[in-house]
Amino acid sequence: MKKKSITLYINGEEHNVVVDVSDTLNHVIRNQLNRTDLKHCCGRGECGACTVLVDDDRYPTGRKAINSCMVLAAMMDGKRIQTVAGLEKNGKLHPVQEAFIEKGAIQCGFCSTGMIMKSVDILENNPKAKEAEIRQGLEGNICRCTGYTKIVQAVQQAGEVMAAKK
Amino acid sequence: MSNSRILPEFELLAPTSIAEAVEMASEYKDGAAVLAGGTDLMIMLQKSLRPQHVIALGEIPDLDYITYSKNDGLRIGALVTAWQLVQDSKVKKNYTALWQAASSLGSPQIRNAATIVGNILRASPSGDCCCAMLALGGSVVLESVSGKREVPIDEFFIDYGKINRKADEIAVGLHIPAPAEGAVSAFMRMTRMNFDLAKVSAAVRLDMKGKKCGSARVAMGAVAPTTVRIKKAEDILGNTTISQKTLDDVAAAVPRQLKPIDDVRSTADYRRQVSGILVKRTLQAACA
Numbered sequence: 162m163k164k165k166s167i168t169l170y171i172n173g174e175e176h177n178v179v180v181d182v183s184d185t186l187n188h189v190i191r192n193q194l195n196r197t198d199l200k201h202c203c204g205r206g207e208c209g210a211c212t213v214l215v216d217d218d219r220y221p222t223g224r225k226a227i228n229s230c231m232v233l234a235a236m237m238d239g240k241r242i243q244t245v246a247g248l249e250k251n252g253k254l255h256p257v258q259e260a261f262i263e264k265g266a267i268q269c270g271f272c273s274t275g276m277i278m279k280s281v282d283i284l285e286n287n288p289k290a291k292e293a294e295i296r297q298g299l300e301g302n303i304c305r306c307t308g309y310t311k312i313v314q315a316v317q318q319a320g321e322v323m324a325a326k327k
Numbered sequence: 328m329s330n331s332r333i334l335p336e337f338e339l340l341a342p343t344s345i346a347e348a349v350e351m352a353s354e355y356k357d358g359a360a361v362l363a364g365g366t367d368l369m370i371m372l373q374k375s376l377r378p379q380h381v382i383a384l385g386e387i388p389d390l391d392y393i394t395y396s397k398n399d400g401l402r403i404g405a406l407v408t409a410w411q412l413v414q415d416s417k418v419k420k421n422y423t424a425l426w427q428a429a430s431s432l433g434s435p436q437i438r439n440a441a442t443i444v445g446n447i448l449r450a451s452p453s454g455d456c457c458c459a460m461l462a463l464g465g466s467v468v469l470e471s472v473s474g475k476r477e478v479p480i481d482e483f484f485i486d487y488g489k490i491n492r493k494a495d496e497i498a499v500g501l502h503i504p505a506p507a508e509g510a511v512s513a514f515m516r517m518t519r520m521n522f523d524l525a526k527v528s529a530a531v532r533l534d535m536k537g538k539k540c541g542s543a544r545v546a547m548g549a550v551a552p553t554t555v556r557i558k559k560a561e562d563i564l565g566n567t568t569i570s571q572k573t574l575d576d577v578a579a580a581v582p583r584q585l586k587p588i589d590d591v592r593s594t595a596d597y598r599r600q601v602s603g604i605l606v607k608r609t610l611q612a613a614c615a
Contacts, residue, residue, distance in 0.1 A: 162339055182339035182381075185369070188332055201332060205370050206437055207522075217439075219411070225439045231369050232440065233362070235339055236385050279435070300522045301434020 167238040171196070172247025180234045187211045187229035190244070198246035199229055200274050206231045209302030212275035214243040214282060226282040228301075245274045248281065256326075257281050260319035261312075268306035276302045280316045288324035292317065334372045340382045345389055345470060348382055348497050353472045355380045356494035363390075363405055366433065366441040367449045382497075390499060393418070400465075400505040405498055409438035409446070409456075422503060423613075424512035424530040428459035431514075434522050444498050447483070450490045453525045453549035453592075457484065459514045461546035461554050462530035465503030469496040477502060484553035509535040513613035516548070517601060519592075525549050526593035527602055529609040539568050545577075545606060550585040550598055557584050560606060574610060578603030 162182055169176045171190065180189050187204075190196050202210035211229040215237070224243070248255035257280045260266070267273050276299065283290050283298035290298065295316045296309065304312065340359075342348040352359060360378035362368050363385070368376075384390055390404040395417045403412065409429040412418055419426040425443075432438055432446060432455050446456040447467060461484075466477040469492055476496075483491045492498060506512075516528035528548035534541045543564035545557040559580045567573055580603075587598035 163336065165339070181336070183334040183336055183372075185332075185334070204332060204373065206366055206433070206440075209434065209436060212436055225410070226436050227439050228436045231365050231437075233339070233365070233383070236341070236362075236383055282435075297521070298435060300520075301436045 165235040165238070167235060169194075169234075169237060170239075170241040172243055173241075178234075182233065182235040184234050185230050186213075186232045186234045186237050186242075189234040190229065190242075196244070196246070198244040198274060200271060201230060202271065202275075204230045206301075207303070208272070208275070209279060209299075210272050210275040212278045212302065214278055216241040222282070222285045224282075226279050243278070245277050248277070255281065255319075256322040257284065257316065257319040260315040260322070264311045264315035264318060266311040266315035268304075272302060272304045272306075276304065276312060280312075280319065283316065284320050284323050288320045288327065290316070290320055334369070335377050337372075337378055338380045340380055341386050342382065342384070343386050345387060345497070345499060348384060348387060349470050349472050349495075351380070351382050352497050353495040355382075361497060363445045364408060364440040364442040366437050367445060384497075395421070395505075397505050399502075401501075401503045402468075403443055403501045405442060405444040405500055407443055409433070409441050409443060410435075412443055413438070421506050422459075422463055422512065424459040424462050424514040424532065425456060425503070427514040428455035428530070431455055431516060431521065444501055447480075447501065448490060448492070448498055450484050450488060450553065451524075452487065452551060452553055453528065454554065455514070455516065455525065455528060455548070457554040458516075458525075458528045458546050458548035459512075459530045460501065460503070461556060462514070462532045462544045463503050463506075463512060464532070464544060465501060467492075467498055468500040468502055469493075470499045471496045475499075481556070487552035506532075507534045507541075509537070511535060511613045513609050515605060515609040515612060517605060524592060527587075527598050527605055528554075529602075529605045531606070531609050531613050533564065533569075533610070533613055535614075539566070540564050541566065547581075547585070547602065547606070549592075550587045550602060552586075555585075557581055557606070559584050564610075569610070569614060574607045577610065578607040581606050 200210040359380040362383040391406040392404040512532040514530040516525035545560040587595040
Protein backbone atom coordinates (compact mmCIF):
# COMPACT_ATOMS: atom_id res chain seq x y z
CA MET A 162 0.00 0.00 0.00
CA LYS A 163 1.09 3.56 -0.66
CA LYS A 164 -1.75 5.31 1.18
CA LYS A 165 -3.41 4.37 4.41
CA SER A 166 -6.50 5.63 6.16
CA ILE A 167 -5.78 6.08 9.86
CA THR A 168 -7.36 7.55 12.97
CA LEU A 169 -5.30 9.58 15.41
CA TYR A 170 -6.59 10.86 18.73
CA ILE A 171 -4.65 14.03 19.33
CA ASN A 172 -5.29 15.60 22.71
CA GLY A 173 -8.59 13.74 22.81
CA GLU A 174 -9.71 14.92 19.37
CA GLU A 175 -10.39 12.31 16.72
CA HIS A 176 -8.73 12.85 13.35
CA ASN A 177 -9.46 10.57 10.40
CA VAL A 178 -6.84 11.09 7.78
CA VAL A 179 -5.48 9.39 4.68
CA VAL A 180 -1.69 9.45 4.81
CA ASP A 181 1.13 8.60 2.45
CA VAL A 182 2.72 5.57 4.06
CA SER A 183 6.12 7.24 3.84
CA ASP A 184 4.98 10.22 5.92
CA THR A 185 6.21 10.55 9.47
CA LEU A 186 3.81 11.19 12.34
CA ASN A 187 5.40 14.62 12.67
CA HIS A 188 4.76 15.47 9.04
CA VAL A 189 1.12 14.38 9.17
CA ILE A 190 0.33 16.33 12.34
CA ARG A 191 2.08 19.47 11.16
CA ASN A 192 1.36 19.49 7.43
CA GLN A 193 -1.87 17.58 7.03
CA LEU A 194 -3.60 18.49 10.26
CA ASN A 195 -1.94 21.92 10.25
CA ARG A 196 -1.03 21.80 13.91
CA THR A 197 2.11 23.56 15.03
CA ASP A 198 2.02 22.38 18.64
CA LEU A 199 4.92 20.10 17.93
CA LYS A 200 8.06 21.16 16.10
CA HIS A 201 10.07 19.65 13.31
CA CYS A 202 13.74 20.26 13.95
CA CYS A 203 16.59 17.83 13.34
CA GLY A 204 14.41 15.10 11.86
CA ARG A 205 16.75 12.39 13.10
CA GLY A 206 15.86 11.80 16.71
CA GLU A 207 18.67 13.87 18.14
CA CYS A 208 17.06 17.07 19.40
CA GLY A 209 13.71 16.05 20.93
CA ALA A 210 11.84 19.18 19.78
CA CYS A 211 9.18 16.94 18.19
CA THR A 212 8.59 14.86 21.34
CA VAL A 213 5.01 13.74 21.93
CA LEU A 214 3.48 11.35 24.45
CA VAL A 215 1.89 8.24 22.97
CA ASP A 216 -0.25 5.64 24.74
CA ASP A 217 1.54 2.44 25.64
CA ASP A 218 0.03 0.38 28.43
CA ARG A 219 3.32 -1.33 29.24
CA TYR A 220 4.56 1.91 30.77
CA PRO A 221 3.74 2.76 34.42
CA THR A 222 2.10 6.03 33.34
CA GLY A 223 0.33 4.36 30.43
CA ARG A 224 2.28 6.37 27.89
CA LYS A 225 5.75 7.05 26.60
CA ALA A 226 7.69 9.92 25.09
CA ILE A 227 8.80 9.43 21.50
CA ASN A 228 10.28 11.53 18.73
CA SER A 229 7.45 12.06 16.26
CA CYS A 230 9.96 12.51 13.42
CA MET A 231 11.12 8.90 13.79
CA VAL A 232 7.86 7.02 13.33
CA LEU A 233 5.64 6.46 10.32
CA ALA A 234 2.13 7.84 10.77
CA ALA A 235 0.80 4.71 9.04
CA MET A 236 2.02 2.62 11.98
CA MET A 237 0.23 4.82 14.53
CA ASP A 238 -3.36 4.02 13.59
CA GLY A 239 -5.68 4.30 16.59
CA LYS A 240 -3.08 5.81 18.93
CA ARG A 241 -3.76 8.51 21.46
CA ILE A 242 -1.19 11.26 21.27
CA GLN A 243 -0.63 14.25 23.50
CA THR A 244 1.13 17.41 22.42
CA VAL A 245 1.88 20.55 24.40
CA ALA A 246 -1.48 22.03 23.34
CA GLY A 247 -3.25 19.24 25.20
CA LEU A 248 -1.74 20.06 28.58
CA GLU A 249 -4.01 22.97 29.43
CA LYS A 250 -7.12 22.06 31.43
CA ASN A 251 -10.13 24.39 31.65
CA GLY A 252 -8.08 27.40 30.70
CA LYS A 253 -5.37 26.58 33.23
CA LEU A 254 -1.86 25.76 32.16
CA HIS A 255 -0.10 22.60 33.32
CA PRO A 256 2.27 23.09 36.30
CA VAL A 257 5.21 22.43 33.97
CA GLN A 258 4.07 25.19 31.61
CA GLU A 259 3.51 27.56 34.54
CA ALA A 260 6.97 26.82 35.90
CA PHE A 261 8.66 27.31 32.51
CA ILE A 262 7.09 30.78 32.34
CA GLU A 263 7.88 31.69 35.94
CA LYS A 264 11.47 30.52 35.78
CA GLY A 265 12.06 31.99 32.32
CA ALA A 266 13.01 28.56 31.02
CA ILE A 267 12.41 29.71 27.46
CA GLN A 268 14.40 31.84 25.08
CA CYS A 269 13.57 31.28 21.43
CA GLY A 270 10.99 28.66 22.37
CA PHE A 271 11.82 26.20 19.63
CA CYS A 272 12.78 23.39 21.98
CA SER A 273 9.96 24.16 24.42
CA THR A 274 7.20 22.00 22.92
CA GLY A 275 9.36 18.90 23.21
CA MET A 276 11.15 20.00 26.36
CA ILE A 277 7.83 20.50 28.17
CA MET A 278 6.39 17.17 27.00
CA LYS A 279 9.47 15.28 28.15
CA SER A 280 9.41 17.14 31.47
CA VAL A 281 5.76 16.14 31.96
CA ASP A 282 6.80 12.54 31.25
CA ILE A 283 9.61 12.71 33.84
CA LEU A 284 7.35 14.16 36.53
CA GLU A 285 4.41 11.85 35.85
CA ASN A 286 6.82 9.00 36.51
CA ASN A 287 8.35 10.69 39.52
CA PRO A 288 7.28 14.17 40.69
CA LYS A 289 10.16 14.10 43.18
CA ALA A 290 12.79 13.57 40.50
CA LYS A 291 16.15 14.96 41.62
CA GLU A 292 18.27 17.31 39.54
CA ALA A 293 20.45 14.50 38.17
CA GLU A 294 17.36 12.47 37.22
CA ILE A 295 15.82 15.46 35.48
CA ARG A 296 19.01 16.11 33.53
CA GLN A 297 19.16 12.44 32.58
CA GLY A 298 15.51 12.46 31.57
CA LEU A 299 16.11 15.47 29.33
CA GLU A 300 19.19 14.03 27.65
CA GLY A 301 17.34 13.68 24.36
CA ASN A 302 16.12 17.28 24.35
CA ILE A 303 18.51 19.93 23.15
CA CYS A 304 18.31 23.68 23.85
CA ARG A 305 20.65 25.73 21.64
CA CYS A 306 19.93 29.17 23.11
CA THR A 307 21.52 28.93 26.49
CA GLY A 308 21.91 26.26 29.11
CA TYR A 309 19.70 23.93 30.97
CA THR A 310 19.81 25.49 34.44
CA LYS A 311 16.49 27.32 34.26
CA ILE A 312 14.82 24.44 32.51
CA VAL A 313 15.91 22.05 35.26
CA GLN A 314 14.83 24.53 37.94
CA ALA A 315 11.43 24.85 36.27
CA VAL A 316 10.97 21.08 36.20
CA GLN A 317 11.91 20.87 39.88
CA GLN A 318 9.42 23.61 40.75
CA ALA A 319 6.67 21.93 38.72
CA GLY A 320 7.49 18.66 40.44
CA GLU A 321 6.85 20.20 43.83
CA VAL A 322 3.46 21.45 42.67
CA MET A 323 2.57 18.07 41.18
CA ALA A 324 3.74 16.16 44.26
CA ALA A 325 1.62 18.40 46.52
CA LYS A 326 -1.46 17.68 44.39
CA LYS A 327 -1.01 13.91 44.57
CA MET B 328 19.33 14.31 -1.59
CA SER B 329 18.77 14.36 2.11
CA ASN B 330 15.40 15.54 3.36
CA SER B 331 14.28 14.94 6.90
CA ARG B 332 10.68 15.98 6.26
CA ILE B 333 9.71 14.01 3.16
CA LEU B 334 10.88 10.44 2.87
CA PRO B 335 11.23 8.75 -0.50
CA GLU B 336 8.15 6.86 -1.67
CA PHE B 337 7.84 3.19 -0.91
CA GLU B 338 5.20 0.55 -0.54
CA LEU B 339 4.48 -0.29 3.09
CA LEU B 340 3.86 -3.92 4.01
CA ALA B 341 2.53 -4.68 7.48
CA PRO B 342 2.55 -8.45 8.00
CA THR B 343 0.79 -9.78 11.09
CA SER B 344 2.73 -13.04 11.39
CA ILE B 345 6.34 -14.14 11.02
CA ALA B 346 5.28 -16.53 8.24
CA GLU B 347 3.83 -13.64 6.29
CA ALA B 348 6.92 -11.49 6.88
CA VAL B 349 9.39 -14.10 5.62
CA GLU B 350 7.20 -14.67 2.54
CA MET B 351 7.56 -10.97 1.80
CA ALA B 352 11.30 -11.02 2.43
CA SER B 353 11.67 -13.97 0.06
CA GLU B 354 9.68 -12.19 -2.63
CA TYR B 355 11.32 -8.75 -2.44
CA LYS B 356 14.78 -9.59 -1.05
CA ASP B 357 17.17 -6.60 -1.39
CA GLY B 358 14.33 -4.42 -2.64
CA ALA B 359 12.78 -4.43 0.80
CA ALA B 360 13.91 -2.78 4.02
CA VAL B 361 12.75 -4.05 7.40
CA LEU B 362 11.28 -1.62 9.91
CA ALA B 363 11.08 -2.29 13.64
CA GLY B 364 11.86 0.67 15.92
CA GLY B 365 12.78 2.88 12.99
CA THR B 366 15.45 4.96 14.72
CA ASP B 367 18.12 3.87 12.23
CA LEU B 368 15.95 3.12 9.20
CA MET B 369 14.29 6.54 9.14
CA ILE B 370 17.70 8.19 8.91
CA MET B 371 18.89 5.76 6.23
CA LEU B 372 15.76 6.56 4.21
CA GLN B 373 16.53 10.26 4.49
CA LYS B 374 20.01 9.60 3.16
CA SER B 375 20.41 7.17 0.30
CA LEU B 376 18.40 4.04 1.06
CA ARG B 377 15.68 3.64 -1.59
CA PRO B 378 13.75 0.44 -0.96
CA GLN B 379 10.68 -0.31 -3.05
CA HIS B 380 9.08 -2.00 -0.09
CA VAL B 381 9.29 -1.50 3.65
CA ILE B 382 8.31 -4.51 5.70
CA ALA B 383 7.09 -3.18 9.05
CA LEU B 384 7.26 -5.75 11.84
CA GLY B 385 5.25 -3.67 14.33
CA GLU B 386 2.06 -5.70 13.97
CA ILE B 387 3.59 -9.12 14.63
CA PRO B 388 2.87 -9.88 18.30
CA ASP B 389 5.04 -13.03 18.13
CA LEU B 390 8.16 -10.86 17.92
CA ASP B 391 7.54 -9.08 21.21
CA TYR B 392 8.96 -11.24 23.99
CA ILE B 393 11.79 -11.56 26.48
CA THR B 394 12.14 -15.06 27.89
CA TYR B 395 14.74 -16.44 30.26
CA SER B 396 15.33 -19.91 31.62
CA LYS B 397 18.31 -21.66 33.17
CA ASN B 398 18.31 -24.23 30.36
CA ASP B 399 17.75 -22.09 27.32
CA GLY B 400 19.13 -18.74 28.49
CA LEU B 401 17.81 -15.45 27.17
CA ARG B 402 15.68 -14.94 24.07
CA ILE B 403 14.75 -11.48 22.85
CA GLY B 404 12.23 -10.87 20.07
CA ALA B 405 12.86 -8.43 17.23
CA LEU B 406 10.37 -5.89 18.57
CA VAL B 407 11.81 -5.62 22.08
CA THR B 408 12.92 -2.04 22.70
CA ALA B 409 15.87 -0.90 24.77
CA TRP B 410 13.39 0.41 27.36
CA GLN B 411 11.73 -3.00 27.66
CA LEU B 412 15.04 -4.76 28.15
CA VAL B 413 16.13 -2.29 30.81
CA GLN B 414 12.95 -3.06 32.83
CA ASP B 415 13.92 -6.74 33.07
CA SER B 416 15.64 -7.61 36.36
CA LYS B 417 16.78 -11.02 35.10
CA VAL B 418 18.61 -9.36 32.24
CA LYS B 419 20.21 -6.91 34.64
CA LYS B 420 21.42 -9.73 36.88
CA ASN B 421 22.48 -12.33 34.33
CA TYR B 422 23.45 -10.25 31.30
CA THR B 423 24.71 -7.08 32.95
CA ALA B 424 26.78 -5.95 29.95
CA LEU B 425 23.77 -6.00 27.62
CA TRP B 426 21.59 -4.32 30.24
CA GLN B 427 24.17 -1.54 30.63
CA ALA B 428 24.48 -1.15 26.85
CA ALA B 429 20.70 -0.90 26.45
CA SER B 430 20.57 1.64 29.30
CA SER B 431 23.07 3.91 27.61
CA LEU B 432 21.72 3.61 24.06
CA GLY B 433 20.69 6.98 22.61
CA SER B 434 18.27 9.11 24.63
CA PRO B 435 15.13 8.19 26.61
CA GLN B 436 12.98 8.85 23.52
CA ILE B 437 15.27 6.69 21.39
CA ARG B 438 15.21 3.87 23.96
CA ASN B 439 11.40 3.96 23.86
CA ALA B 440 11.50 3.15 20.14
CA ALA B 441 14.83 1.52 19.23
CA THR B 442 15.02 -2.27 19.34
CA ILE B 443 17.92 -4.36 20.63
CA VAL B 444 17.87 -6.54 17.53
CA GLY B 445 17.89 -3.43 15.35
CA ASN B 446 20.95 -2.09 17.15
CA ILE B 447 22.76 -5.38 16.45
CA LEU B 448 21.64 -5.45 12.81
CA ARG B 449 22.81 -1.89 12.20
CA ALA B 450 26.24 -3.38 13.02
CA SER B 451 27.77 0.01 13.68
CA PRO B 452 31.34 -0.33 14.97
CA SER B 453 30.21 1.87 17.86
CA GLY B 454 26.93 0.03 18.45
CA ASP B 455 26.47 -0.36 22.21
CA CYS B 456 24.53 -3.61 22.08
CA CYS B 457 26.87 -5.01 19.38
CA CYS B 458 29.79 -4.65 21.76
CA ALA B 459 27.94 -6.12 24.75
CA MET B 460 26.54 -9.00 22.73
CA LEU B 461 29.96 -9.84 21.32
CA ALA B 462 31.36 -10.10 24.83
CA LEU B 463 28.46 -12.16 26.13
CA GLY B 464 28.38 -14.53 23.17
CA GLY B 465 25.18 -15.90 21.71
CA SER B 466 23.55 -15.74 18.33
CA VAL B 467 21.23 -13.87 16.03
CA VAL B 468 18.17 -15.87 15.02
CA LEU B 469 17.33 -15.48 11.33
CA GLU B 470 14.26 -16.87 9.66
CA SER B 471 13.35 -17.37 6.01
CA VAL B 472 10.79 -19.45 4.15
CA SER B 473 13.22 -22.36 4.30
CA GLY B 474 13.52 -22.26 8.09
CA LYS B 475 15.43 -20.82 11.00
CA ARG B 476 19.15 -20.56 11.58
CA GLU B 477 21.15 -19.16 14.47
CA VAL B 478 24.29 -17.28 13.48
CA PRO B 479 26.86 -17.07 16.30
CA ILE B 480 27.59 -13.42 17.06
CA ASP B 481 31.29 -14.11 16.38
CA GLU B 482 30.38 -14.76 12.74
CA PHE B 483 27.74 -12.08 12.41
CA PHE B 484 29.72 -8.85 11.88
CA ILE B 485 31.62 -9.35 8.64
CA ASP B 486 32.86 -5.89 7.75
CA TYR B 487 31.80 -2.26 8.08
CA GLY B 488 28.02 -2.28 7.52
CA LYS B 489 28.16 -5.90 6.38
CA ILE B 490 26.41 -8.63 8.32
CA ASN B 491 25.88 -12.35 7.94
CA ARG B 492 22.25 -12.13 6.88
CA LYS B 493 20.84 -13.19 3.52
CA ALA B 494 18.46 -10.87 1.70
CA ASP B 495 15.52 -13.23 2.17
CA GLU B 496 16.05 -13.58 5.91
CA ILE B 497 14.42 -11.63 8.70
CA ALA B 498 16.18 -11.32 12.03
CA VAL B 499 13.50 -12.52 14.42
CA GLY B 500 15.47 -12.44 17.65
CA LEU B 501 18.59 -12.92 19.71
CA HIS B 502 19.62 -15.87 21.79
CA ILE B 503 22.19 -15.71 24.58
CA PRO B 504 22.86 -18.92 26.52
CA ALA B 505 22.48 -18.89 30.29
CA PRO B 506 25.65 -17.63 31.98
CA ALA B 507 27.83 -20.19 33.73
CA GLU B 508 27.71 -20.19 37.53
CA GLY B 509 29.94 -17.32 38.66
CA ALA B 510 29.98 -15.52 35.31
CA VAL B 511 30.04 -11.71 35.45
CA SER B 512 29.94 -9.06 32.75
CA ALA B 513 30.09 -5.31 32.22
CA PHE B 514 29.89 -2.69 29.48
CA MET B 515 31.42 0.79 29.48
CA ARG B 516 31.87 3.49 26.92
CA MET B 517 33.50 6.85 26.51
CA THR B 518 31.51 9.75 25.14
CA ARG B 519 31.64 13.50 25.35
CA MET B 520 28.05 13.54 26.58
CA ASN B 521 25.79 10.62 27.51
CA PHE B 522 23.66 10.98 24.40
CA ASP B 523 26.60 10.73 21.97
CA LEU B 524 27.65 7.64 20.11
CA ALA B 525 30.64 5.97 21.74
CA LYS B 526 34.15 7.17 20.95
CA VAL B 527 35.32 3.85 22.33
CA SER B 528 33.39 1.13 24.07
CA ALA B 529 34.30 -2.07 25.85
CA ALA B 530 32.46 -5.08 27.20
CA VAL B 531 33.75 -8.09 29.08
CA ARG B 532 32.46 -11.42 30.25
CA LEU B 533 34.45 -13.31 32.86
CA ASP B 534 33.60 -16.86 33.81
CA MET B 535 34.82 -16.81 37.39
CA LYS B 536 35.48 -19.89 39.47
CA GLY B 537 35.83 -18.43 42.92
CA LYS B 538 38.71 -15.95 42.76
CA LYS B 539 39.98 -17.42 39.52
CA CYS B 540 38.96 -16.38 36.02
CA GLY B 541 38.39 -19.53 33.97
CA SER B 542 37.89 -17.88 30.62
CA ALA B 543 37.18 -14.38 29.37
CA ARG B 544 35.58 -12.66 26.42
CA VAL B 545 36.63 -9.06 25.76
CA ALA B 546 34.99 -6.95 23.05
CA MET B 547 35.54 -3.38 21.93
CA GLY B 548 33.61 -0.93 19.79
CA ALA B 549 34.66 2.00 17.58
CA VAL B 550 38.25 0.77 17.26
CA ALA B 551 37.92 -1.20 14.00
CA PRO B 552 35.47 -1.52 11.05
CA THR B 553 33.27 -3.75 13.23
CA THR B 554 33.04 -4.41 16.93
CA VAL B 555 35.89 -6.81 17.65
CA ARG B 556 37.06 -9.29 20.22
CA ILE B 557 40.43 -8.60 21.80
CA LYS B 558 41.88 -12.10 21.86
CA LYS B 559 45.18 -11.02 23.41
CA ALA B 560 43.35 -9.63 26.43
CA GLU B 561 41.29 -12.80 26.68
CA ASP B 562 44.45 -14.90 26.67
CA ILE B 563 45.98 -12.89 29.51
CA LEU B 564 42.80 -13.16 31.59
CA GLY B 565 42.07 -16.86 30.98
CA ASN B 566 43.02 -19.18 33.81
CA THR B 567 44.39 -16.50 36.11
CA THR B 568 43.62 -14.95 39.42
CA ILE B 569 42.96 -11.36 38.39
CA SER B 570 45.44 -9.10 40.16
CA GLN B 571 46.51 -5.52 39.65
CA LYS B 572 49.32 -6.84 37.46
CA THR B 573 46.87 -8.80 35.29
CA LEU B 574 44.84 -5.64 34.76
CA ASP B 575 47.95 -3.64 33.88
CA ASP B 576 49.09 -6.34 31.45
CA VAL B 577 45.70 -6.28 29.75
CA ALA B 578 45.71 -2.46 29.60
CA ALA B 579 49.15 -2.53 27.97
CA ALA B 580 48.20 -5.22 25.45
CA VAL B 581 44.89 -3.78 24.26
CA PRO B 582 46.08 -0.78 22.21
CA ARG B 583 48.32 -3.00 20.08
CA GLN B 584 45.32 -5.06 18.95
CA LEU B 585 43.31 -2.13 17.53
CA LYS B 586 42.84 -0.46 14.16
CA PRO B 587 41.06 2.75 15.09
CA ILE B 588 40.47 5.67 12.72
CA ASP B 589 40.15 9.45 12.98
CA ASP B 590 36.56 10.60 12.68
CA VAL B 591 34.17 13.26 13.88
CA ARG B 592 33.93 11.80 17.37
CA SER B 593 37.58 11.15 18.13
CA THR B 594 41.01 10.41 16.76
CA ALA B 595 42.83 7.13 16.27
CA ASP B 596 45.52 8.27 18.71
CA TYR B 597 43.08 9.13 21.45
CA ARG B 598 41.18 5.91 20.98
CA ARG B 599 44.37 3.90 21.24
CA GLN B 600 45.47 5.84 24.33
CA VAL B 601 42.27 5.35 26.31
CA SER B 602 41.46 1.84 25.14
CA GLY B 603 43.57 -0.01 27.68
CA ILE B 604 42.27 2.02 30.60
CA LEU B 605 38.70 1.56 29.45
CA VAL B 606 39.07 -2.23 29.30
CA LYS B 607 40.72 -2.18 32.72
CA ARG B 608 37.84 -0.19 34.21
CA THR B 609 35.30 -2.45 32.55
CA LEU B 610 37.04 -5.47 34.09
CA GLN B 611 37.01 -3.78 37.48
CA ALA B 612 33.32 -2.99 37.10
CA ALA B 613 32.55 -6.59 36.17
CA CYS B 614 34.43 -7.90 39.21
CA ALA B 615 33.02 -5.34 41.65
